[in-house]
Every structure is written in structure tokens, then in C-alpha cells.
Amino acid sequence: MIPPGRPPEAPRAPRARDAHRARRALVFAVATLCAVIVVACGENHGAREGTAPLSAGMSGPIDSSRVVMLPVAPDSIASLVRAVGGKATLVSVWASWCEPCRMEFPGVVRLAHAYKDRGLRVIFISADLTDDLPAARKFLAEEGVEWTTYYKRGDDTAFMNALEPRWTGAIPGSFLYDQDGKLRDFWEGAMNYEGFEQRVLPVLSPSPRGSQ
Amino acid sequence: MTLRTSHVPRALFAAALGIAVLVGFAGHTFAQGAAGPIALGTPTPMADFKMTTTAGKEVTLAGLKGKKGTLVVFTCNTCPYAKGWEERIVAIGNKAADRGVGMIAINSNDPDRVPGDAMSAMQDRAKQRGIKFAYAADPAGDVARAFGASHTPEAFLFDGEGKLVYHGSIDDNVDDPRAVKQTYLANAVADLSSGKAQRMAETKAIGCGIKFRQKAAS
Numbered sequence: 001m002i003p004p005g006r007p008p009e010a011p012r013a014p015r016a017r018d019a020h021r022a023r024r025a026l027v028f029a030v031a032t033l034c035a036v037i038v039v040a041c042g043e044n045h046g047a048r049e050g051t052a053p054l055s056a057g058m059s060g061p062i063d064s065s066r067v068v069m070l071p072v073a074p075d076s077i078a079s080l081v082r083a084v085g086g087k088a089t090l091v092s093v094w095a096s097w098c099e100p101c102r103m104e105f106p107g108v109v110r111l112a113h114a115y116k117d118r119g120l121r122v123i124f125i126s127a128d129l130t131d132d133l134p135a136a137r138k139f140l141a142e143e144g145v146e147w148t149t150y151y152k153r154g155d156d157t158a159f160m161n162a163l164e165p166r167w168t169g170a171i172p173g174s175f176l177y178d179q180d181g182k183l184r185d186f187w188e189g190a191m192n193y194e195g196f197e198q199r200v201l202p203v204l205s206p207s208p209r210g211s212q
Numbered sequence: 213m214t215l216r217t218s219h220v221p222r223a224l225f226a227a228a229l230g231i232a233v234l235v236g237f238a239g240h241t242f243a244q245g246a247a248g249p250i251a252l253g254t255p256t257p258m259a260d261f262k263m264t265t266t267a268g269k270e271v272t273l274a275g276l277k278g279k280k281g282t283l284v285v286f287t288c289n290t291c292p293y294a295k296g297w298e299e300r301i302v303a304i305g306n307k308a309a310d311r312g313v314g315m316i317a318i319n320s321n322d323p324d325r326v327p328g329d330a331m332s333a334m335q336d337r338a339k340q341r342g343i344k345f346a347y348a349a350d351p352a353g354d355v356a357r358a359f360g361a362s363h364t365p366e367a368f369l370f371d372g373e374g375k376l377v378y379h380g381s382i383d384d385n386v387d388d389p390r391a392v393k394q395t396y397l398a399n400a401v402a403d404l405s406s407g408k409a410q411r412m413a414e415t416k417a418i419g420c421g422i423k424f425r426q427k428a429a430s
Contacts, residue, residue: 093418097420098420152418155385156384157384157415160416160418167416168248168416169363169366169416169417169419170363170419170420171419188362188421
């Protein structure tokens, strides 16, 4: 990150400038080597822990080993929603076999990218059963989701009550929380990008004219 | 036009997505059980509505009612959760008659949207799984709408007076039958059959949204 208003570098003496160039060349070479190693490791080894930066879509071969999916139990939901930070948190419960989920998914990913800087965090929770988790990973990779996502474990009743007791359990289920972890909106069924945007915007930037 | 719920090849999905966009996937949701399920104590909805079973019979909920009550399970052939619980649903359903409880499984998915839930596929499934109770089609989704059912599988248990006494899930672990701690539906049937109060009258489960036939007017 380059802070804005960074002062220009002071003029350097010739010898110092040469040394600086040499140092920069060395740093560049090392950085390039590191990048090659990282890419190679990423393709050959397991999933990375922690979150990865959002990137604007995937390019190159699909690599589902880069997808990070962690189990989440009902009693972790509240802390998960609170711990994320930001101004709004959208929890999307989906499954690889759920056609409406797959239909709306690209829009949710796009939303996550578009409003990340305004404080939106998107948490995907897969409802896939164990046998379907490989398909879920593949789908996440295809959709370019490079941040940590989750899959549901434990009793459904407790899980659903933790997100929103009124939820019938039909998926996709979307749950929108404000910065205090308070549920502001939830709905069942697929939504297009504009629909998500309409619901998320009032929570991201409360308007004096009211929401909707 | 088909929208399949099982694993879909990417090309097929892309085609389905394209079709969906063409037919106006714009701002509306697919969930239609928005009113929510009927409340405990509610009389059996659409008790005299005729449905066709995999055995080719016409049945009604009133006609299937046992002395102790009626178990209605909305399920289907294609949903991973319905399939995950299928053997357990069949086991409970096949024993229900012995407990004085009439049993019916209802498939409310629109077969035009989900070919795997067409009557012929239901008949194959009933044979494969040894289903001894009624497995009926509700292709227009009328019965599911009247119940406020939203997903599969979803169970509704009515007592001898036709009042709802249990609504919800099959048990607490669809993924691993050996890890089940709470056999919700089996308990509910046992409680009803033995005249006891329901130990847990409402439970919840995630499932596949019922693929309702789209109504032209809505």
C-alpha cells in the first residue's frame, strides 16, 4: 500500500543511486522467484489457511485446492457474524446441488467485490453433505471465491435458529447483519445482483430518507 | 426447459442459466412457501384433495387417515437431503400403519422443471426402496402450498382428530445415520401412537426448496 501524499524521494548521489538500483534489481529478482515458488506451491499443495485477498475473477486453470472451507457449528454462528467486522455482513447459505443457489452465486460474488471497500463482508456457508463437498469446492473455485468459506455441521434446528428462527430451511437463504451483528434482513430463494444491491445498500450506508 | 437439482455439468448449468435469464430471472425469488408452514393445531389442509400415487391409485389425506393419525412427508427423488434421509423416511413410513398412523409421501416438485421427479421416476423409486405406503404426486404444488411446505423433506404429523401435532425434520443428522442423537420424526410418531404429549413438536431442517410450478398470475 502506498499512502497518498507520499513525498518524492530525495535526490541521491550517483554512487548511492547505483547501489539503490542494484538493490532494487535484487529485490525484484527475489520477489519474482518467491512469486514463482508461491504459485507452484499453490498448485501442488493443500488449501491455504486464513483469508486471501479478493481478486476480480479467476484466470487460468481452476484450482480447487486453493479453496478454503471450514466447518461451522451452530454455536459458532453468532461469533462468526460478529467477528467479521465491516459495516454489513451477508451470510449466504447455499449448496452445490441447489440450482437457484448456483444461479444467484455469481451475483453474490460480484457484490462482495463491488462493496468490499464500503464494508460489506460476504460469508458463504455450504449446506452440502460430506459426499458433495468436493463438488462444492470445485464450484467455489470456478466462481473465483478465494476467501474463507464454511460448511454447516451439527443439528439443523440449532443452526437455523442461530441464523434466523423464521427461516424455513429452504435454500438459498440470505441473512443480512449490520455492524453490530443485528439481523437487518433475510430472505429465501434466489435473487439477482440488483436485488441484493437494493437490500444491502441501506445497511451499508443508512439513508436519512429511509431504506428501500 | 429443465432445471435439475442434482450435480449439473457446467455446460448444462450455463445453458440453464441462459434460459433462466431469457425467461426473466430478474428480481423475483423462487421461494413460494413464504407464508410459512401451518401452525400446530391446524386441521389437515386439503384433506379431500385427490392425488395419484405410484401404484396408480387416487388417494386423499382423509382417506389415508389412520386411527391414531396421519403422517405427511413432502419429499422427492432428486434432492440430496431427501435422498440422504430416504431410507429412514421409508423405515418410519413402512411401520406407520402398525402404529395406527396413515402415511403418505408427497412429491410437489413440478416434473416439467425436474424431470427426475416425474411419475415414472417416482414409480421406479418406490420399487427400488420398497415403499409400502402411498407415494403421491402433487405436480401443481397445490398441497404443498396449502401446507406452507417449502422444502424437501418436510414432515407434518396429524393426530386422530386431524390436527397438526408435529412439524419438521426427520432427525438431527442427515449426513450420518450412525451419528443421529435425536430421532425427531420417529419419536413424534411413537408419542402420537402411544397417546403421549409430543416431546418436541417442532424441529427444523435445511432442504431443497420445492420446485413449484410457476403460476401465471403470480
